[in-house]
Structure formats: C-alpha cells, structure tokens
Amino acid sequence: MSYSDQLETKLKTYLSSLSPKAVEALVRNLEKAKAQKDKDPHLNLILTAAVTLLRKPQSGTLDIPGGEHRRGQVQRLFFSPLEDFLINETLPNRQEGRVNRAVLDRVWTWLGRDVIPGDVRMVLDQAGNSTVSGERVDALVQALRTRSVEAVSEALRKSEISEKERRRIGIELGGERGIAELLDIQKIFAAERWLMPFLQNIPDRVNEHRLKQDLDVLRLVDKCSARFPDHIPVIAAALVERADTPSALCTFAGRLAGDEDPKVIANSPFAPFVDVVMSEAERLQILALEHRNNNPDPVAFSQALGEYHSLVRGVERDMDLSLSGKWHKRLSETKRHISSEVTRELNNAHGAIRRALQVPKFDKNGVLRTDQEAIDEAVRILRVVTMSRNASETLAVNDVGKRTRQAVEQTLEIVTRSLITDLGKARGQQLEAQLAAADAAIMLSEIYFGSEYAAQLRRSRQSAVSKAKNNGKDAAPSAERKLVASALARR
Numbered sequence: 001m002s003y004s005d006q007l008e009t010k011l012k013t014y015l016s017s018l019s020p021k022a023v024e025a026l027v028r029n030l031e032k033a034k035a036q037k038d039k040d041p042h043l044n045l046i047l048t049a050a051v052t053l054l055r056k057p058q059s060g061t062l063d064i065p066g067g068e069h070r071r072g073q074v075q076r077l078f079f080s081p082l083e084d085f086l087i088n089e090t091l092p093n094r095q096e097g098r099v100n101r102a103v104l105d106r107v108w109t110w111l112g113r114d115v116i117p118g119d120v121r122m123v124l125d126q127a128g129n130s131t132v133s134g135e136r137v138d139a140l141v142q143a144l145r146t147r148s149v150e151a152v153s154e155a156l157r158k159s160e161i162s163e164k165e166r167r168r169i170g171i172e173l174g175g176e177r178g179i180a181e182l183l184d185i186q187k188i189f190a191a192e193r194w195l196m197p198f199l200q201n202i203p204d205r206v207n208e209h210r211l212k213q214d215l216d217v218l219r220l221v222d223k224c225s226a227r228f229p230d231h232i233p234v235i236a237a238a239l240v241e242r243a244d245t246p247s248a249l250c251t252f253a254g255r256l257a258g259d260e261d262p263k264v265i266a267n268s269p270f271a272p273f274v275d276v277v278m279s280e281a282e283r284l285q286i287l288a289l290e291h292r293n294n295n296p297d298p299v300a301f302s303q304a305l306g307e308y309h310s311l312v313r314g315v316e317r318d319m320d321l322s323l324s325g326k327w328h329k330r331l332s333e334t335k336r337h338i339s340s341e342v343t344r345e346l347n348n349a350h351g352a353i354r355r356a357l358q359v360p361k362f363d364k365n366g367v368l369r370t371d372q373e374a375i376d377e378a379v380r381i382l383r384v385v386t387m388s389r390n391a392s393e394t395l396a397v398n399d400v401g402k403r404t405r406q407a408v409e410q411t412l413e414i415v416t417r418s419l420i421t422d423l424g425k426a427r428g429q430q431l432e433a434q435l436a437a438a439d440a441a442i443m444l445s446e447i448y449f450g451s452e453y454a455a456q457l458r459r460s461r462q463s464a465v466s467k468a469k470n471n472g473k474d475a476a477p478s479a480e481r482k483l484v485a486s487a488l489a490r491r
Contacts, residue, residue, distance in 0.1 A: 009221065010480065014306055015236070026046075032347075038296070038299040042318075055190040057187075065235075065321060068128065068139070070127045070128065070134075071127045071128045071246065072125050073107050074124055074127050074137070074141060075104070075105075076125055077137075077138065077141045078108070078141050078144060079104050079108075079147060079185075080195060081145075081188055081189065081192050081195075082099055082185065082188060084103075084199060084237070084238040084241050084242070085097055085098060085099045085188060085237050085238065085241070086098075086099055086100075086101045086104075086232070087099070087100060087101065087283060088100070088101050088102075089283045089284060089286040089287060089290075090102075091279055091282050091284055091285070091286070092333075093279065093282065093330065094177060094180055094181075094273060094277075095179075095233075095237065095276055095279035096184060096234070096237070096272070097184060097188075097233040097234040097235075097236060097237025097238070097272070097276065098184075098237045098276070098279060099184050099185060099188075103173065103174060103178055103181040103182075106172060106173050106174060107173065107177060107181075107182060107185060109152075109172075110169075110172045110173060110203065111148055111152075114155075114172070115148070115151045115155055115167065116144070116147055116148060116151045118385070119144055119147050119148075122140075123137070123140045123141060123144050124443035126140055126416075127140075145189055145192070146189075148186075148189065149186055149189050149190045151187065152182065152185075152186045152282065154260070155169065156169075156179075156182070156183070156186070159179075166179070173292060174382075184234075185228075186272050186454050187234060191228065191231055191234070194228070195231070198220070198224055198235075199219055199238055200207075200237070202217060202220065202239070202242060203242070204242060205244055206239065206242045206243050206244065207244045207245070208243075208244060208245040208248045211243065211245070211248040211249060211251065211252040212248050212251045212252070212255075216254075217239075217322065218252070218255055218256070221235060221239070221252075221256065222256060225256070225269065225270070229269055232269055232272050232273075233272040233275070233276070233312060234274040235247070236273045236275070236276040236415070237276055239252075239273070239276075240276045240277065240279075240280055245314060246280045246311055246314075247277060247311050247312075247313075247314025247315045247318065248314065248318070249273045249276065249277050249308070250265075250273070250274050250277055250315055250318050251272045251312075251318045251319075251320045252273055253265050253268075253271070253273035253274050253368065256268075256270040256273070257269075257270045259273070260319075261323070262319055262320060262321065262323045262324040262327065263323055263324065265324075266324055266326070266327070271441055274327055275327075276321075277311070278327055278330040278331060279310060279313060281311055281312060281315070281331055281334045282306065282330070282332070282333075282334055283288065284304055284307050284308040285308060285309060285334040285337050285338055287304045288301060288304035288305050288308060288338065288341065288465075289337070289341055291303075291304050292341060292345070292380075298376040298379035298380040298383075299379070299380070299383060301345075301380055301383075301384065302383035302384050302387055304382065305338070305342070305384065305391075305395070306386055308334075308338060308394070309387070309394045311435055312331065312334075312335070312394045313391075313394060316487050321373075333445050335394070335395075335396055336396075338394075338395060338396070339395055339396035339397060342384060342388065342396075342397050343397055344386045344396045344405040345380075345381050345382070345385075346381075346385060346388065346397060346400050346401060347400065347404075348381060349381045349382070349384075349385055349404045349407070349408055350404070350407045350411060352374070352378045352381045353376050353378050353381070353382070353408060353411050353412060353415075353444065353470070354411060354415070355374040355378070356371070356374045356375045356377070356378035356440060357375075357378075357411075357415045357416070357419065357437060357440065357441050357444070358371065358374070358437065359419070359434060359436075359437040360433050360436050360437065361433065362433065363430055363456075366429075367434060368429075368432060368436060369438075370436055373438050375443075375444075375482035378444055379444070379447065382408070382444055382447045383447060384411070385401075385404055385408055385448065386403060386447065386448055388404070388405070389401070389405065408448065410440070410446070412444060412445050412448060412449070413445075416438070416441040416444075416457060417444050417460075419434065419437050420438050420457065420461050420464050421464065422434055423435060423438055423464035423465055423467075423468055424464040424467040424468050425468070426468055427468070431465075431468055435461075435465065438461055438464075439461075442454055442457045442458060442461065445457055450453055466487060
C-alpha cells in the first residue's frame with residue numbers, strides 16, 4: 001500500500017513531538033498488534049516511522065518546520081531534562097527527585113506569566129518563525145532554562161521572607177506540594193551541566209546483577225555522590241526509573257553505605273535509594289487501583305499487581321525491614337491498600353464468573369448479544385485469583401484467596417463441561433449462542449487451569465459441534481420420511 005508524502009510528513013511530525021519513552025511504548029504496542037494479525041492498513045507505516053525515529057541519534061533539537069506546531073513543542077523541549085524523573089501518580093509521601101507530570105503545565109504557565117514572561121514570549125516567537133532553524137530554537141530554549149533557574153531562585157527567596165508571596169506561588173502551583181515539585185525541577189535544571197552527562201554514562205536499562213554485584217554503576221554513583229551529596233535523592237530517582245528490578249536498589253544502597261544493616265543504611269547519605277524504592281511501591285499501588293477502576297483493559301490491573309508483588313518480594317528478600325520502622329511502615333501501608341482491593345476482587349469472583357458463562361441471547365434483529373463487559377470483568381478477576389495462589393503473602397489474602405479458588409475451580413469446571421455437553425444437543429441459532437458461551441468458558445478456563453487443560457476442552461468442543469451438525473443432517477431425512485408416511489396414509 002502506498003501512502004502520500006503529506007500523510008508521512010504529518011506522521012513523522014507527530015512522532016517527533018513525543019518523548020522517546022512514549023515512542024518506545026508505541027512501538028511495543030504496534031508490534032503486539034502486528035503479531036496478532038491486526039489488519040489496520042496504517043499499522044506498518046506507523047511502526048516503520050516510529051522504529052526509524054528511535055534509531056536516530058537524539059539531538060534534542062526541534063527539527064520540524066517553524067509555525068504553531070513548533071511553538072507548541074517548546075514547552076516539551078524546555079522540560080526535556082526531567083524525562084527520567086517524571087511520574088504520573090500523586091504519591092502519599094512525596095519523594096524528592098520524582099516530579100509529578102501534572103505540575104509541568106502549572107510551572108510553565110507561571111513562568112510565562114509571572115516570572116520571565118518576556119523571555120518565554122521571545123522563544124515562542126522565534127519557534128514560530130519559519131526562517132529560524134531548529135538548532136537556533138534549541139539554543140534559545142537551553143538559555144531559557146538557564147535563565148529560569150536564576151529567576152525561580154529569586155522568587156523562592158522572596159517567598160521565604162514573605163508569607164503572602166509564598167501563598168501566591170502556592171495558589172499558582174498547587175500548594176506546598178507544588179512548591180516542593182518546583183524545587184526539584186529547579187534543582188535538576190541547575191545541575192543539568194553535570195547531571196545529563198552523568199545519566200548518559202548510566203545504561204538506559206540497569207539489570208539486577210549490575211546493582212547487586214558489578215562495579216561500573218556503583219563507582220559512577222559513588223563518585224558523583226561524593227562530589228554532589230545534595231543530589232543523591234535525584235540520582236536515586238533516576239536509577240529507579242532505569243532499574244529492571246527496582247528492589248535491587250536496597251542492596252545497592254547497602255553496597256554504597258558499606259553495610260547491609262537497614263539501620264546503618266537509614267543513617268547514611270544513601271538512605272534515599274531505599275526511600276525511592278518505597279515510593280515505587282506506593283506508585284504501583286496507586287497505579288493498580290487506577291487500572292482496576294478506570295482501565296477497560298482486563299489485564300492491566302493484574303499486570304500492575306504483578307509488578308508490585310515482584311518489588312515487595314525483592315525488598316523483603318534482600319532487607320529485613322523489621323529493623324527499620326519508617327520503611328516497614330510505608331511498605332505495610334501499601335500492602336494494606338492492595339489487600340483491600342484484591343479482597344474486593346476475590347469476593348466478586350464467583351458472581352463475575354457465572355455472569356460471564358451465561359449463554360448469550362439474540363435480539364429482535366437476530367443479532368447475538370455477547371456480554372463482553374462481563375467477560376472482561378471475569379478475565380480481570382480470574383487473573384487476580386490466579387495470582388493470589390503464588391502471591392498470597394504479598395497481597396495478604398490467604399484465607400479469602402483459598403475460599404475463592406475453591407469456588408472458582410468448581411464453577412469453571414462444572415459449567416464449562418455442561419456448556420460443551422449441551423453443544424451436541426443444540427440446533428440453529430441456539431447452537432451459535434451455545435458455542436459463544438462455550439468458547440468464553442474455555443478461554444476463562446485457560447487463564448486459570450492452563451493451556452493443556454484448555455486444549456482438552458477444545459477437543460471436546462469440536463466433538464460436540466460435529467455431533468450437533470451430524471444430528472442436524474439426520475433430522476432432515478427423518479422429517480421427510482414422516483411427510484411421505486403421512487401422505488401415503490391419506491391415500
């Protein structure tokens with residue numbers, strides 16, 4: 001399929017406006033869709049453009065034509081040094097170095113209206129001018145960032161001596177928490193000259209072995225911490241984003257402190273490396289709740305729970321938190337919230353499974369109405385029930401988990417076998433409805449019992465369908481014979 005140059009240009013312009021992490025996430029999703037034989041005609045075009053963009057060296061310049069679109073990208077480029085520090089969740093305990101993405105719009109508006117309005121306006125005007133190169137705009141944004149550090153420092157200094165000024169800034173940025181976020185942004189911007197080269201020397205993904213045994217990252221962090229001790233929380237926040245196994249930062253903190261004792265680590269300069277792991281547990285707990293309540297994807301909740309379980313299991317394996325009251329309390333609090341949500345899921349499991357296994361009906365137009373919402377709910381809950389088998393301690397659902405699994409196993413096994421048996425007796429539209437219910441039941445059984453059991457069910461299903469079709473063929477001649485016999489009797 002051929003595409004117009006205009007479409008390709010628009011697509012590349014849009015992709016270039018995204019952060020590298022957003023493009024990486026897009027590529028992963030597109031590759032999954034391609035593997036599942038997605039027939040979207042634009043899939044290959046988007047995937048090719050995104051992969052090409054990822055392979056390009058990241059210069060950081062706005063390499064797109066001047067105009068309103070490039071003006072709109074100035075804010076993104078201005079905040080680009082924060083990429084490793086941004087999170088989307090509002091943590092119950094604000095963690096230094098982890099900046100809530102939602103505050104960026106507030107900070108940008110405040111800078112452009114109250115702090116350095118002339119500087120911001122000039123850069124936006126230059127970005128909108130098609131005769132100004134992307135490299136020039138990039139240099140102007142860099143200078144704007146440097147200017148903002150000085151201006152924000154002055155504004156914060158005034159707020160320390162004037163309660164009225166502090167309240168005014170708090171109103172603009174979201175209270176004391178917003179001011180704390182601003183302090184983090186300023187701290188990262190002020191350290192940009194050495195912090196960005198330091199982060200470039202750290203691998204994009206840091207595996208567990210590197211944190212627990214290798215020396216390369218340890219030496220880099222140790223040297224940087226000695227030179228810039230005030231920025232240890234910032235370094236920790238960057239590492240937790242890049243760590244394949246965030247819980248390994250607890251061991252990493254012990255290596256830096258020279259002692260694995262949690263009390264020693266807590267009293268050392270490297271305590272922020274454990275603090276940031278606790279903040280990640282809190283973030284995953286919030287993320288799981290958000291997925292459960294608002295994400296229609298039935299697997300998102302269990303995926304977040306899986307990440308949370310892996311983190312907590314790693315922390316408890318590597319560190320005796322009973323020796324540290326502060327960290328033990330924070331982790332226990334997340335467990336309490338997670339346990340409450342998982343218990344609600346488990347208590348709803350039996351009813352949700354039965355609703356999903358109902359035989360669908362046809363509407364007045366002859367269209368089969370499958371309750372996809374009920375099936376999605378059952379998928380979500382079943383994945384949680386399955387997880388509760390191996391993560392009962394982390395999720396704190398031992399008793400309710402055991403009861404739920406027993407009820408789910410009985411319901412799935414009995415109802416699925418019944419649906420498959422009834423297939424052999426069904427005719428016409430009823431066969432179609434019965435088949436839809438049986439397929440949903442087999443899919444749910446595969447989630448809980450595994451692929452081998454599901455394969456057995458599919459063989460039984462196929463045999464039942466063949467039987468139903470053969471019975472249908474036999475029924476027609478039998479009806480014809482009855483008609484002939486009736487006609488002969490009338491003679």
